[in-house]
Amino acid sequence: MGNNSKSLRNSSPHSSRREFIKKTSLGAGAAISAPYVITSNALGADDVPPASDRIVMGGVGIGNMGRGDQGAFLGRKDVQYVAVCDVRTNAREEAKRKVDDKYQNTDCTEYNDFRELMGRTDIDAIHVATPDHWHALMVIEACRNGKDVYCQKPETRTLAEGPAMVQAARRYSRVVSGGSQRVLQDYRKTVEPCWNGELGTIKSINVNVGPLSQDCNLPAETQPDTIDWDLWLGPAPWAPYNKARCDGNFGTSGGSWRSYIDYSGGGMTDWGAHHFGGATFAIDVRELQPEEVVYHEDENYLTFRYPGGKELTHNKPNTGNMVVVGTPGEKIDAKPLPSYKGTGGIYGDFIECVKTREKPFRDIEFGINTVAVSHLGIIAYQLKRSLKWDAAAQQFPDDAEANRFLDRARREPWTL
Template sequence: MSVIKKPNRRDFMKTTGAAFGVPYVITSAALGNSERPAASDRIVMGGIGIGNMGRGDQGAFLNRKDVQYVALSDVREEVRDKSKANIDRHYNNGDCKAYNDFRELLARTDIDAVHVATPDHWHAIMVIEACRNGKDVYCQKPETLTLREGPLMIAAARRYGRVVSGGSQRVLEDYRKYVAPAWAGEFGKIKSINVNVGPLPQLCNLPGETKSEAIDWDLWLGPAPWAPYNPKRCSGSFSINGASWRSFSDYSGGGMTDWGAHHFGGATFICDVRDQQPYEVNYFDNNDEKYLAYRYQNGLTIYHNKPRTNQLMIEGTPGEKLAPKPVPGYKGEGGIYGDFIECVKTREKPFRDIESAVNTASLAHLGNIAYQLKRSLKWDSVKQEFVGDAEANRMTDRARREPWQL
């Protein structure tokens, strides 16, 4: 067996430094010390979308000694200014660059990795563009807005050998108590599990209002249909009931994808089907009790909102005990963020590798489409299309507003 030596970061800097003839002035800060790696061993990062979740993500990366945070992008001026000030204060310098347009950040060749926490309608474009620019990506959940986006994001990550992690710390951290016995075989073969999450996304028809903030509205909308500014339309609050973009179908899959990323993610982890998608979604409407049953090739059923059934209620096989298997977890130190950074260094797949994250998001999208069409659907996960349902296939993607393109 031949072994290919992976170039480390120092090798890479030597190579690129030589190639571009970059003068390399070694400062004491660059050399590092026992507390902090040398500059050449730090991951140089930037962030796109620094609102609610982005601010939290930024803080997590900023506080890591093995990360040098150098740039951010946000369409809100106040967010940009505050965030830059925060980073400059952290490093006691004025080096952080703040951009309105994410493309300027992604074009920088000195940045190794970015985190993306914009509204969902931007994720695919940004992740793919980041991969094209040779960057690793931590993308907040839900990673996709449409079914078509997922495979394209995975392909871009694989094409360029990028480490792309989805979000949701809850998948591992909240559901350990179920995962541990499930993977220990204590439930026997799991027949079904129930996920209670919602609501569905809604069309947004809020009236236009005078802008109450300095925001690049056209860039906030990006690939989404044009609509007038309204603070509720673009609020980054965690509301999924009409007071934030998370509620609206042009920007989000609603509660199905927003909380579904956690709950469906947890359910698929418990049942060890994170690498799969269902082949069928059955729609039930019994006396206005609407619910779904996702069918998997291994016989598993994941219910959604099954009446009178608790969150993550597991139906196992009583009396049966399966052979235990090791439970995957985070690599490195520092939770899901540490997992991503460790994988950036080692080039391993992160816990929430983009493929697994896309599978979770797709589960929610399939459900949204079944509820919207009010009928059961068959899904070919290889072809990524509905079987025998041309109308459902029209809902796997949507045209992006010019000039945005996948």
């Protein structure tokens, strides 16, 4: 535990599921001598599954996107939401209040340190919406602790984190979903003509997104006592507190963590996770990673070449976002379009898969392949040259300089 981290736990981190159910059934304030009453909450109702059939969940990183994710899971009748974790006091308290209001009790446990939440054996699944530099570490730790995970996009901060996350998910047979709801919902007009054969053989698609994240050298500001700064930074290099450094707003051009290289790849990974996700879905290369990134120096854009010949261009001049090039006049057979399972969009898809143990729509491997496009592109722009990529080996062949950008040393005491 970090020196500054405060334990806020008000129940044992290893309390069992039975203990949890017992606690929610009786209510925290029940007197010891009170008769044992099994409430409707525990037994369920016509439209509410009994407690034993609900997915017990907690959330880590509950501000901004986490707030939305929490609301979606909390609103489900097949979820029992029991714990919130955030290094910001205000976000944490607001999140707890929301849960307690929903269940009309005070049982939701608050944590400042995610490791305490991870240690609870009564929790089946967690959702993670911390800044990006924490994602891999938390997903892997959750898998080691036997939890299924819904992790916000972009799923990784470095290329090397991707395979480690997939390995952890597969090792422990965990359901791990990435978090771009837009891939299926926003790009239907692009995706459907590709999959139903209208455009013939697909050759390429263009994505316009950016910018890349930048160095941050903001001055020190007085650190408020409502944030555990050491834990916010976590594996990222130490830097003094500055509100603009850690603000969770969605800006990628300064004034938010999404703008700075230690925490994010900028718009290239943030919106990139959506756009590249939609694009790789449209041209059906979600299961692959590019084998080459061509840097077009004159016009400063990229072409990602996939095995099989399909191409994805990035910021190609005079080309619209999500514009597909097919084979005019050719009509090919339609393929069945993958979709969400269960009900309730990407959240329902995750919960359904937790129950059935199927792979979710944005299975972690698809999420990783998507964000790999962003990372490969960032390295090519940074080095201002083309790159070969061996996806199986997760290396740039014979390119020692590029291989240095595969990963970053994590600040102690954090390791993957």
